[in-house]
Each structure stands twice: as structure tokens, then as C-alpha cells.
Amino acid sequence: MKKNSFENILYSVGGVVILLIIIIAFNALTATVKQRFDFTKEKAYTLSAGTKAILAHLDTPVKIRFYYSSGDNESPDTIFFKTYAQHVSDLLQEYKQAGHGKIIVEQYDPKPDSDAEDSARLDGVEGQPLPTGEKLYLGLSVSQVDTKEAIPFLDPSRERLLEYDLSRAITRVTEPQKPIVGVMSPLPIFGKPANPMLVQMGQGGQGEPAWVFISELKSDFDVREIEMTTAKIDNDVKVLVVVDPKDISDTAQYAIDQFVLRGGKLIAFLDAVSIVDSRSQSMMGQMPGQGSSLDKLLKAWGIQFETSKVVADMNFKVKTMGPNNQPVDAPTFLALDTSGINTNDVATSEIHDIWYAMGGVFTGTPVAGLNETVLLKTTKDSQLVDGMMASFSSDNIMRDFKPSGTEYALALRLTGKFKTAFPDGQPKDKDSTNAAPAGNSLKESTDSPVVVLFGDADMMADQFCLRQQQTFLGTEVIPANGNLILAQNLVDQLGGDVNLITVRSRAAMDRPFTRIKALQAKAEEASQSKIKAFEATLQDAQEKINEMQKSKGEGQQKFILSPEQQVELEKLKKNEAEVNVQLKQEKKNLTREINALENTIKWSNIIAMPALVAISGIGLAIFKRKRTSAK
Amino acid sequence: MNSWANIKAIAKRELVAYFDSPVAYVFIVIFLLLTGFFTFMLGGFFEQGQATLHSFFMWHPWLYLFLVPAAGMRLWSEERRLGTMELLLTMPITPWQAIIGKFLASWLFLAIALVLTFPVIITVNYLGAPDNGVILTSYIGSFLLAGGYLAISCMTSAMTRNQVVSFIISVVLCFLLILVGYPPVTNFLYQVMGFKQSLVETVAAFSVMTHFESLQRGVLDSRDIIFFLSVIIFSLFTTGVIIRSHRAG
Numbered sequence: 001m002k003k004n005s006f007e008n009i010l011y012s013v014g015g016v017v018i019l020l021i022i023i024i025a026f027n028a029l030t031a032t033v034k035q036r037f038d039f040t041k042e043k044a045y046t047l048s049a050g051t052k053a054i055l056a057h058l059d060t061p062v063k064i065r066f067y068y069s070s071g072d073n074e075s076p077d078t079i080f081f082k083t084y085a086q087h088v089s090d091l092l093q094e095y096k097q098a099g100h101g102k103i104i105v106e107q108y109d110p111k112p113d114s115d116a117e118d119s120a121r122l123d124g125v126e127g128q129p130l131p132t133g134e135k136l137y138l139g140l141s142v143s144q145v146d147t148k149e150a151i152p153f154l155d156p157s158r159e160r161l162l163e164y165d166l167s168r169a170i171t172r173v174t175e176p177q178k179p180i181v182g183v184m185s186p187l188p189i190f191g192k193p194a195n196p197m198l199v200q201m202g203q204g205g206q207g208e209p210a211w212v213f214i215s216e217l218k219s220d221f222d223v224r225e226i227e228m229t230t231a232k233i234d235n236d237v238k239v240l241v242v243v244d245p246k247d248i249s250d251t252a253q254y255a256i257d258q259f260v261l262r263g264g265k266l267i268a269f270l271d272a273v274s275i276v277d278s279r280s281q282s283m284m285g286q287m288p289g290q291g292s293s294l295d296k297l298l299k300a301w302g303i304q305f306e307t308s309k310v311v312a313d314m315n316f317k318v319k320t321m322g323p324n325n326q327p328v329d330a331p332t333f334l335a336l337d338t339s340g341i342n343t344n345d346v347a348t349s350e351i352h353d354i355w356y357a358m359g360g361v362f363t364g365t366p367v368a369g370l371n372e373t374v375l376l377k378t379t380k381d382s383q384l385v386d387g388m389m390a391s392f393s394s395d396n397i398m399r400d401f402k403p404s405g406t407e408y409a410l411a412l413r414l415t416g417k418f419k420t421a422f423p424d425g426q427p428k429d430k431d432s433t434n435a436a437p438a439g440n441s442l443k444e445s446t447d448s449p450v451v452v453l454f455g456d457a458d459m460m461a462d463q464f465c466l467r468q469q470q471t472f473l474g475t476e477v478i479p480a481n482g483n484l485i486l487a488q489n490l491v492d493q494l495g496g497d498v499n500l501i502t503v504r505s506r507a508a509m510d511r512p513f514t515r516i517k518a519l520q521a522k523a524e525e526a527s528q529s530k531i532k533a534f535e536a537t538l539q540d541a542q543e544k545i546n547e548m549q550k551s552k553g554e555g556q557q558k559f560i561l562s563p564e565q566q567v568e569l570e571k572l573k574k575n576e577a578e579v580n581v582q583l584k585q586e587k588k589n590l591t592r593e594i595n596a597l598e599n600t601i602k603w604s605n606i607i608a609m610p611a612l613v614a615i616s617g618i619g620l621a622i623f624k625r626k627r628t629s630a631k
Numbered sequence: 632m633n634s635w636a637n638i639k640a641i642a643k644r645e646l647v648a649y650f651d652s653p654v655a656y657v658f659i660v661i662f663l664l665l666t667g668f669f670t671f672m673l674g675g676f677f678e679q680g681q682a683t684l685h686s687f688f689m690w691h692p693w694l695y696l697f698l699v700p701a702a703g704m705r706l707w708s709e710e711r712r713l714g715t716m717e718l719l720l721t722m723p724i725t726p727w728q729a730i731i732g733k734f735l736a737s738w739l740f741l742a743i744a745l746v747l748t749f750p751v752i753i754t755v756n757y758l759g760a761p762d763n764g765v766i767l768t769s770y771i772g773s774f775l776l777a778g779g780y781l782a783i784s785c786m787t788s789a790m791t792r793n794q795v796v797s798f799i800i801s802v803v804l805c806f807l808l809i810l811v812g813y814p815p816v817t818n819f820l821y822q823v824m825g826f827k828q829s830l831v832e833t834v835a836a837f838s839v840m841t842h843f844e845s846l847q848r849g850v851l852d853s854r855d856i857i858f859f860l861s862v863i864i865f866s867l868f869t870t871g872v873i874i875r876s877h878r879a880g
Contacts, residue, residue: 012876016869023861027836031854039764040849083681090848109818511682513758598677601754606667609747610660617656 044087045094050502051167055095057499058102062144062170066092066107067120067137069127081138084156088140091162110137124150142169147176159510164346164503171497179495180236181217184226184252185243187276187457189214212477213460216484217241221495228252231426233259239495241487242268244277244457246292250427253296254441257421260297263447265494267487268294269457272310272360273387276461291360291387292457300421301414302367305455310358310390311408312397313382316340318355331397332358332390334378335481340410342375346503347489351482355464358390359456361408369417375452376411380404411454415501418445450494450501459483516594523590527583534579541572637724641732642739649740658702659744665694666748682759687751688769688847692809692840695780700801702741703784704794706733707874711792716877726874730867734785741777745770765849772846775859779839780805782866789873805839808862812838 038046047055068085092105110117110127112135120127120137127135141150149169158165183189191214194207209215217223226233226240231251233240240259245252245268260266271277272291291307298305312331319327334340334356342348354376361384366372381403390397425441458464460483467480479485493500548565561569649655666687670676674686710716719729755761780801787801788794810816812835820826820834835841839862842855 012872016865016872019865019868023865027854027857027861030857035853037851038849039768039851041762041764045848045850083679511759511761513677513680513682514760515758516680601758602671602677605671605750605754606664609750610663610667613656613659613663613747617653617660620650621653 045090047094047098048163048167048503050499051095051163052098053499053502054167054171054497055099055103058099058170058174060144060174061102061104062099062142062173063104063106064092064095064140064142064166065119065123066105066140067110067116067123067125068107069111069135069137070109080156081136084154084159085138087159088138088154088162091166092140095166123148124152126152128153140166140169142166142173144173147173149173156510158350160349161346164500167503168492168496168500171500175497178220178222179238180224180234181221181491181495182224182226182233182237182240183214183217183243184228184230184240184245184256186228186246187244189243189460190225211460212462212466213484213487216488217491220488221491230255233264235262237264239265239267239491241491242266242294243460244269244271244274244292245294246271246274246277246290248292248294250296250422253294254422254426256294257297257300258442260418260449260451261420261442261445263445263449263498265450265452267452267454267490267494269454269460270294270305270307270360271358271457272307272455273358273391275357275458276463296421298453300367300419301370301451302364303362303412303414303453304364305360305362305453306384307360308387309360309384310387311361311378311382311410311455312385312390312401313340313378314401314403315379315381316356328394329398330394331401332385332394334359334410336376336410339379340377341482342373342377345373345375345413347493348375348486351486351489353481354483354486355459355481356410356456357458357464358387359410359454359459360387361410361455362412362453363408366414366416367419369419370414371416372409373413373415374409374411375413376409376454378406378408378410380407382406382408384408410456411452414451414453415448418449418451419443448498452490452494460487516597519594519597520590523586523593527586530579530582530586534575537575538572541568541575544568634725634728637728638732638735641724641729642736645733645736646739649736655740658698659747662694662698662744663747665698666690667751669694670751682755682761684751684755684761684766684769685847687748688773691773691776692843695777696802696805696809699741699777699780700784700787700798700805703737703781704788704798704801706737706785707789707870708792708794708797711789711877712794716874720874720878726871726878730785730870730874734782734863734867737781737785738778741781742774745774745777762849765847768849768851769847771851772843772855775846775856776839776843779808779859779862779866782863782870783808786866786870786873789870789877808837808839810838811835812841814840 036045038044066089068081068089070082070085089107092107096103096105108116108119110120110125117127117137120139123141123143125137125139125141127137130136138154139150139152140154141148143149149172151165151169154162154165188208189211191210192208214223221239224234224237226237228245229249229252231254233255237259240256242256256266270291270293274290274292293305293307295305310332311334313334314331316334316336317329317331318333318335320330320333321327334354336354336356338352341351341354356376361378383397383401383404385397420441420443422441423443465480465483466477469476469478545565545568548562548568552562669690670687674689676686679686707716710719720726724732752763752766755766756763783804784797784801787804788797790800791797817831817835821831836858839859842858845852845855
């Protein structure tokens with residue numbers, strides 16, 4: 001009886017309600033201990049350890065306002081943004097998940113003249129004009145209490161850096177003060193003040209402005225000049241940039257050593273042959289500067305850097321002006337493309353070209369405990385050559401070139417556990433009277449230091465990273481390559497939250513129809529070759545007409561085309577028309593080919609399988625009927 | 632006989648019954664035609680120019696909305712109309728085994744229909760390099776969604792002996808489950824009605840749409856799977872309660 005009444009309750013409306021409550025509670029409970037498996041190829045929904053650490057450290061909620069105009073009428077222009085906006089939105093959800101309530105995500109659709117649009121403007125998110133005249137908003141703002149950081153436009157071409165950009169914006173609002181960047185160099189990279197005496201005497205002495213590298217850093221960071229003879233680097237310096245540390249003293253190396261060991265971030269531009277340095281000493285003739293290194297430190301880290309050898313690379317060589325103004329190959333002046341740039345690292349992933357002028361290479365394996373990431377490298381078609389030789393002539397190098405088969409590291413990053421290069425404490429310099437502080441020097445890294453080494457210092461000089469461009473507004477200086485951006489990225493990355501360094505660059509999720517793309521590329525190539533061929537005939541005809549013009553006799557009219565010329569011109573016009581028709585035809589053919597492919601795929605997808613099912617169903621029915629009727 | 636064998640026997644009987652009648656073929660043909668048509672004609676598969684199956688899966692909640700109740704409406708109402716339910720329940724099986732068996736048979740039938748859409752996977756792999764992990768979880772999501780709808784249809788089918796009534800109630804219920812998480816609706820609630828975001832999100836968590844879309848991204852989340860299984864268990868339990876009340880009454 002008792003059992004029956006229990007069952008009666010269980011199998012009644014009451015039971016249903018109870019089960020509903022249990023199920024909702026179970027869902028809520030299991031939601032807190034959720035398990036997730038990322039099946040995407042690029043692990044798109046798995047945040048980097050760095051981002052997770054940044055989010056875990058949040059104590060005050062951070063609000064992310066994401067603006068995207070979803071637009072009602074989709075055009076091919078906007079559909080691309082729509083997919084990307086979805087990715088952004090998905091990634092923001094991941095942040096929210098990982099933020100455990102400390103990340104608040106709000107999504108707005110800024111329609112024209114709506115509150116959301118005002119809010120977007122107030123947040124510094126800018127609308128991008130579309131061809132249709134509408135405005136597309138795709139940006140976000142990150143805010144915490146009263147600090148705010150905006151990403152005005154989330155450029156889909158920066159998709160790989162999306163996580164980095166987001167995490168950086170979060171760290172910027174949580175730690176609003178600018179990091180202090182120390183710069184150490186014997187070169188006049190902070191500029192030289194004018195010397196009025198020398199100017200008056202007509203012996204030069206005009207001041208020199210600071211390198212653009214430095215002025216750019218100053219706009220984003222608190223830049224502090226550090227003497228080459230320093231014995232200690234201030235504790236508040238977060239990033240230290242060393243440029244061409246020629247003849248650096250052991251004391252200064254010790255200062256850098258201690259800086260690194262306390263968790264400092266070092267970016268050092270060493271050099272094999274310093275072109276910039278040689279020019280600043282032009283009075284002494286065109287002798288190139290000697291190399292520079294941080295020999296003591298590199299030795300402790302297990303890295304070798306030969307200051308007498310520069311690297312030549314046949315794939316990256318550029319052409320320079322020779323003595324008689326003819327272009328000559330310069331195999332030690334490298335213009336790296338993406339085959340020499342680490343495209344998986346946040347600092348380098350968006351950089352497509354780097355100039356590297358007479359620089360050295362890093363060899364050797366880092367000591368145990370240190371991890372090395374190569375940021376820039378040569379191709380296998382490279383060779384180390386004597387620096388002195390290379391600065392005189394490149395002909396010999398070209399002539400005697402033997403590829404080494406090694407991909408030399410041009411820039412690398414070291415992370416991990418650093419050990420001191422000065423186990424006996426501060427070295428006693430001859431010229432330094434300071435007594436070494438006894439025994440309180442660091443022996444091993446405590447925090448997480450990062451060291452980035454470049455084998456070339458000239459790459460940061462104005463003449464190697466900037467180009468002057470004449471515009472109607474006058475001379476404008478623009479970046480000639482990715483050198484400045486790379487340095488900016490590095491300082492930015494290292495100066496920010498330490499966890500930013502481990503935020504990886506994400507894979508782009510653009511998945512084009514490669515087959516259709518290939519068809520288009522093939523057709524493009526075909527029409528390009530046709531255009532080229534036509535241009536050649538055009539030139540020929542032009543020459544012919546000119547020739548005829550020249551050979552006109554005295555009595556002939558110079559300004560009226562002779563019948564031959566007219567015939568030639570007619571021929572040319574006809575030819576042009578023909579080529580145009582052909583090109584148009586080819587375009588038509590391509591469209592037709594693509595349409596045919598699409599249609600075949602479309603209809604076979606829609607029809608084939610249903611037809612197959614229908615036929616097999618009918619066949620089976622007939623078969624069964626026959627069998628039953630036979631009985 | 633153990634209960635699993637009973638469930639299997641029922642499921643087998645049901646599944647064979649499906650394919651013995653033209654219903655199964657008609658259903659599959661319509662399902663495949665519609666998915667193909669929606670994907671390539673309305674989904675903008677080629678216009679997007681992306682090797683994903685998004686334009687294929689985005690229609691599933693809407694297609695299932697009508698097709699799954701159509702497949703599930705006869706599960707119990709047919710038995711009741713023909714009076715074979717009494718017969719079925721006098722057999723040496725419990726109502727639970729019958730419910731689960733019938734449900735599994737129909738779910739398997741829907742799975743077969745879903746599997747027959749495989750040419751579309753071949754198509755995207757031919758055209759480009761899609762993320763097959765995403766496609767896998769999307770299929771899992773679609774399968775679970777079909778299961779959720781089917782369980783609801785099962786429940787409404789037990790409520791009435793009229794198939795049409797069962798169909799309509801089940802469509803309405805499933806539609807509600809879509810709507811509470813359908814972005815235009817949640818956006819409306821949030822932006823126009825001024826509901827709190829947390830409230831809107833709580834409501835949206837009850838929607839099949841939220842969980843289906845989550846699986847579409849390529850992430851297998853325990854919450855999404857538990858949600859769909861919860862819908863199935865709850866609906867099947869309610870089916871059991873309804874059938875029991877009929878028998879008692």
C-alpha cells in the first residue's frame with residue numbers, strides 16, 4: 001500500500017514538478033563544474049595561459065562593451081564582418097567564462113541615431129563608412145571604474161592578435177600607469193644638442209634630433225636615459241633597451257645582469273658591423289664601427305655572438321647603389337620577408353618585412369633552464385662572412401658565396417631561469433673606485449625575466465627604418481619596413497603585464513573556398529600574361545611609329561601621320577580591341593566556370609541524396625510486393 | 632528478460648515499422664531536400680565564401696521544428712487511436728521500456744536522416760579546408776536537438792489520440808524553447824524592454840537555441856549536453872506519467 005501511494009505521487013503532476021526542480025537544480029549545479037572540450041582545429045576557444053592568469057588576477061570587475069552593427073540588409077561587404085563579429089563575440093564569451101564574474105560583457109547594436117550609437121561614440125568606438133553610405137561599428141571598449149581603453153575598430157586583418165589585443169586592453173585598464181623604459185646606448189640616439197660655437201665657425205655642430213625609435217617610444221612609455229657607465233639600473237625600470245653597447249664595461253654588464261635577474265625585461269640590439277657608428281665618426285674616414293656585444297652575459301646564457309662576422313643571405317639580399325650609381329647586390333643588407341620572420345609569435349606575427357643591415361648571428365644552445373624562441377632567422381642560403389671584408393665590397397662575397405645550409409638566428413628571445421654571469425658579485429673595474437657591495441647580489445632570477453637579442457643595431461636607426469616621401473604637404477617620414485613596429489611591439493609586450501608575453505597569436509579562422517580561389521588565380525594569371533604580351537606589342541608598335549616619324553624626309557609633314565604610320569596605328573588599335581575582347585571573354589569564361597562548379601555542387605547536393613533514398617525506397621517496396629505476391 | 636533486451640526489442644520493432652511504411656522514405660526525402668535547398672538557396676553557402684557548414688546547420692532548429700513533431704506525433708497517439716496501447720502494455724514489459732524503446736527507435740531514425748546529409752561534408756572538404764572538429768560538434772548538437780524535440784513530441788503524442796493536435800502542441804512547445812534564446816528575441820527583451828541582462832541570460836539558458844549555437848562553435852560543453860539530456864529525461868518522464876494516468880483512468 002505504502003509503495004503504491006509513493007508511486008502515485010511520483011507519477012503525478014507533483015512528480016513532474018519535483019523532477020523539473022531536480023533537473024533545473026542539477027543543471028545549475030553541473031554548470032559550475034563544467035567540462036569543455038575544444039574540437040576546433042586551432043583551439044580557437046581555448047584561451048592562452050597568459051590570458052587566464054590575467055583574468056584570474058582581476059579583483060574589480062572589468063566591463064567590456066562590444067559594439068557591432070548587425071545591419072539588416074547583408075551585402076558581400078558586411079557578411080565578412082558578420083563572421084568576424086561572431087568570432088569576437090564568441091571569444092568575449094570565453095573571457096566571460098574564464099573571468100568568473102569579473103568580466104562583464106555587454107553587446108550593443110549601434111543603429112543610426114540610437115542610444116547605442118551615442119554610447120559607442122562616447123566610448124571612442126568609431127564607425128567605418130561602408131560603400132552603401134551606412135556606418136559599420138565593430139569595436140569595443142574596456143573599462144574598470146574610471147579608466148577606459150578603446151579598440152576603435154577591430155580590424156579583421158588583426159584576427160590573429162585578437163586575444164592579445166583584448167588581454168592587453170584589460171591589463172591597460174587594470175594597470176593604467178605607463179611603464180618606465182630605460183634606454184642605454186653609446187650612440188647619440190637621444191639626439192645631440194647643437195653646438196653654437198661650431199655652427200658659428202662653420203664646422204657643423206648642428207644638433208641632431210633623437211632617433212624616431214626613441215621619440216616613438218616616448219609617446220607610449222616613460223623613457224629614461226641610462227648612462228653606459230651605470231653600476232645599477234633603477235628598480236622602477238621595467239624594460240631596458242640596449243642599443244649597440246660597444247666596449248661596455250663589466251660594471252655595466254653586471255648592472256644589466258642584476259636587472260635581468262630581478263625580473264627585468266631586456267631588449268638588446270648588438271651588432272657585428274655598426275654602420276651608424278661609422279658615420280658619426282666620418283672625420284676619420286669611412287671606417288665601419290666595431291661590433292658590440294654583452295659578452296659576459298651571453299656566455300652565462302650559453303649564447304654565442306661573433307662580433308667579427310656578418311651574415312649574408314642570397315634570398316634576402318637587397319640592391320644598393322654602387323660607386324657609379326649602378327645597382328649592385330648587397331648580400332649583407334637583408335630585407336627579411338615572412339620566411340625569415342616567426343609568424344606565430346605575437347611580437348612578429350603581423351610583421352612582413354624587416355631590414356637587417358650588416359648584422360651578426362646567434363649560435364649555441366641556451367644553458368639548461370632557459371628557453372629560446374627564434375624571432376628572426378636567415379634562410380639556408382646564407383653564409384657568415386668577415387665583417388671587415390663585407391664593409392668594403394660585396395662583389396667578393398657574391399663571387400665566393402657558399403650556402404652554409406644553416407638557418408641562422410638573427411633575433412631570439414630567452415625566457416626561463418637565468419643565472420648570474422657574475423657569481424663573485426660586482427666586478428671591480430680599474431677605473432671605478434666604488435667598492436663592490438658585499439654579497440647582496442642576485443645569483444638567480446626570482447621573477448620571470450625576458451631577454452630579447454638582436455644581432456643588428458643599425459636596424460633601429462632612422463636611415464634603416466624610415467623613408468622620406470614627398471607629398472604635396474612637403475616631406476613626410478613614413479616607416480620603410482616593420483623594424484619600428486617590431487621594436488614597439490616588443491617594448492609594449494614586455495612593458496605590460498608579464499602574462500601578456502605568453503598570450504599566443506591565434507590562428508586566423510578565415511577559411512576560403514580554396515578551389516574557387518585557385519580557379520580565379522589561374523584565370524588571373526592567364527589574363528595577366530595576355531596583358532603583358534599586348535603591352536610588348538604596344539611598345540613595338542610605338543617604336544615602329546617613332547621610327548617612321550624619324551625617317552620622314554624633309555618635305556614631308558611632321559605633324560601629319562604618314563599612311564604607313566596610320567596603317568601601323570590601325571593595326572595597333574585593332575590589336576588592342578582584340579585583346580580586350582579576349583580578356584572580357586576570359587572573364588566571362590571564369591565566371592561561367594565558377595558558376596558551373598557552384599551549380600553542379602548545389603544541385604547534386606540538393607537532388608542526389610533524396611533521389612537515391614526515393615529510388616531505394618521504391619525499389620524495396622517493389623521487391624517486397626513481388627516476394628509477397630509470389631507466395 | 633532484462634529490461635535492456637526489452638527496450639531493444641521494442642526499438643527494433645518500431646524502426647522496422649518505420650521503414651516498412653513509405654513514411655520513413657517520404658520523411659527522409661523531404662528532410663534532405665529541405666536541408667539542401669535551405670543551405671544552398673537561402674543560406675548563402677557560396678556567397679559567404681567560407682568553407683564552413685554554418686549555413687547548413689543554421690536551419691536545423693527551424694526544420695526540426697516541423698519535421699521532428701511530424702515524425703514523433705504518431706508514437707503514442709497512433710497506439711491509443713488503434714487501441715493497441717493496451718495490448719502493448721499487457722506484454723511482459725514495463726511502460727518505461729516501451730517509452731524508451733519507442734523514443735530510441737525514432738531518435739535512431741532521425742539520426743539516419745541526419746547521417747544521410749554527409750555529402751555536404753564532402754562538399755566543403757572538396758571546396759576548401761573546413762574545420763572538421765567544428766562540423767563534428769555541430770552534428771552532435773543537431774542530433775541532441777533532434778532528440779530534445781522528439782522527446783517533447785513523444786510527450787504531446789501521449790497526451791492526445793489525435794495526431795494533428797499532438798503535432799501542433801509539440802510545434803508550439805518547441806517553438807517556445809527556440810524563442811526564449813533566439814537572439815532577436817533576447818535582444819528585444821534586453822534592449823527594448825529593459826530587462827536585466829542576467830535575467831535574460833537565465834531565461835535564455837532554457838532555450839535549445841542557446842545550447843545548439845554553443846555546440847556549433849566547435850566546443851563540446853558539458854552544460855549543453857546535460858541540458859539536452861535533461862529535456863529528454865524530463866519529457867520522457869512526463870510521457871510515462873501521462874501514459875500511467877491513462878491506464879489508471
